[in-house]
Amino acid sequence: MIRITGLSKEYQTNQGTFKAVREISLEIMQGEFCVLLGPSGCGKTTTLRCVAGLERPDAGEIVLEDTVVTGTSRNIFVPAEDRGLGMMFQSYAIWPHLDVFHNISLPLEHGRRRLSRSEIQDRVSTSLDLVRLSGLEKRRATELSGGQQQRVALARAFAGKPKVLLMDEPLSNLDAKLREEMRVEIKKITSRLGVTVLYVTHDQSEALVMADSVAVMSGGDILQRGAPEDLYSKPENLDVAEFLGNMNLFEGRKESGGIQGPHVVETAVGNFTCNSEREAAVGENIVLGIRPEDVRLYRDPPDADNALTVSVVHKQFLGNASIYELEKEGTRFFARFSPLHSSERPFGDTLFAVFEPSCLHLFRPRLSKPQAAVKEE
Numbered sequence: 001m002i003r004i005t006g007l008s009k010e011y012q013t014n015q016g017t018f019k020a021v022r023e024i025s026l027e028i029m030q031g032e033f034c035v036l037l038g039p040s041g042c043g044k045t046t047t048l049r050c051v052a053g054l055e056r057p058d059a060g061e062i063v064l065e066d067t068v069v070t071g072t073s074r075n076i077f078v079p080a081e082d083r084g085l086g087m088m089f090q091s092y093a094i095w096p097h098l099d100v101f102h103n104i105s106l107p108l109e110h111g112r113r114r115l116s117r118s119e120i121q122d123r124v125s126t127s128l129d130l131v132r133l134s135g136l137e138k139r140r141a142t143e144l145s146g147g148q149q150q151r152v153a154l155a156r157a158f159a160g161k162p163k164v165l166l167m168d169e170p171l172s173n174l175d176a177k178l179r180e181e182m183r184v185e186i187k188k189i190t191s192r193l194g195v196t197v198l199y200v201t202h203d204q205s206e207a208l209v210m211a212d213s214v215a216v217m218s219g220g221d222i223l224q225r226g227a228p229e230d231l232y233s234k235p236e237n238l239d240v241a242e243f244l245g246n247m248n249l250f251e252g253r254k255e256s257g258g259i260q261g262p263h264v265v266e267t268a269v270g271n272f273t274c275n276s277e278r279e280a281a282v283g284e285n286i287v288l289g290i291r292p293e294d295v296r297l298y299r300d301p302p303d304a305d306n307a308l309t310v311s312v313v314h315k316q317f318l319g320n321a322s323i324y325e326l327e328k329e330g331t332r333f334f335a336r337f338s339p340l341h342s343s344e345r346p347f348g349d350t351l352f353a354v355f356e357p358s359c360l361h362l363f364r365p366r367l368s369k370p371q372a373a374v375k376e377e
């Protein structure tokens with residue numbers, strides 16, 4: 001279990017004080033896999049380093065299992081090596097002059113608790129087994145592939161039998177295929193062991209695939225926290241909507257409808273009815289959003305609400321799906337669909353799009369640009 005309460009961390013820079021983490025709170029249950037997701041510079045690593053004990057926060061409390069390891073108000077600070085954590089970072093620090101066995105056993109031999117030779121032997125072989133590297137004990141670390149080296153780092157993190165595992169972009173140095181494989185593998189192993197994981201990434205698909213719960217960070221704040229499915233289907237604001245998946249956005253103004261909806265919203269591409277549960281008053285500025293996979297396309301005029309004629313600007317065939325870039329009144333947006341048969345693929349330069357009222361998301365416009373909202377890759 002990890003409980004973070006009111007955590008803040010500031011850095012002094014030549015441009016003054018910079019708040020890297022702003023009073024965040026987060027509770028991660030025993031055995032839960034929680035992913036901190038956000039653009040580069042939003043404070044993910046700083047948060048993780050505070051939990052690890054590698055950084056002293058300016059305010060807040062951190063509890064691991066039942067122990068307060070950081071408590072700024074009571075001046076509690078348990079050093080990193082006494083927190084009993086497993087850690088794995090982006091640079092996975094394999095010792096090139098050691099073989100696989102010693103890469104894993106070294107931290108056990110020098111740990112704060114002395115383990116017997118047979119216990120060490122046992123733990124190394126169990127964790128090599130977990131990452132499917134049994135038999136490679138004597139191999140020098142430099143004679144391993146990148147993926148195997150990553151597995152050694154993983155085995156080392158597991159060998160200490162941690163109850164809590166911290167991982168900071170551990171897969172970002174791997175090529176795409178290996179990365180996808182390792183995501184699933186890490187998830188399987190950690191859930192089998194029942195270890196509590198705090199995992200940092202800027203990669204949204206990694207977050208969606210691995211997480212039991214995701215906390216989306218931006219500018220040192222947690223914007224939204226929840227199961228991946230909930231964040232994807234009910235993003236609370238534009239930042240979360242845009243960071244998790246793709247969303248077509250249309251600025252507009254509420255034209256009519258009750259405060260609790262359905263809302264009729266006027267935009268540059270037409271008027272749309274939106275069944276969002278969110279409240280909005282007539283006259284309010286609003287941004288409507290729809291995910292590309294929710295845009296329905298037809299060859300013939302459909303008998304439906306929220307239909308519009310669109311011209312096809314570009315088609316991208318992805319194998320298992322197609323993405324159409326569409327235009328209406330100078331505004332461009334995207335539709336994604338996976339036809340079962342090629343005959344179901346919409347043809348022609350002019351099509352009809354439908355934004356189903358229940359698929360339209362309603363957002364408040366952004367007040368200002370978020371800090372460092374850089375989407376990597």
Ligand SMILES: Nc1ncnc2c1ncn2[C@@H]1O[C@H](COP(=O)(O)OP(=O)(O)O)[C@@H](O)[C@H]1O
Nearest residue numbers: 011012013020039040041042043044045046047
């Ligand atoms: N030691 C430091 N001194 C000054 N600024 C720092 C330091 N470490 C991190 N920062 C700043 O704090 C912000 C958050 O950094 P970090 O937690 O590493 O972000 P992330 O891991 O989300 O990319 C960044 O803007 C970064 O430049």
Ligand SMILES: [Mg+2]
Nearest residue numbers: 044045046168
């Ligand atoms: Mg980082």
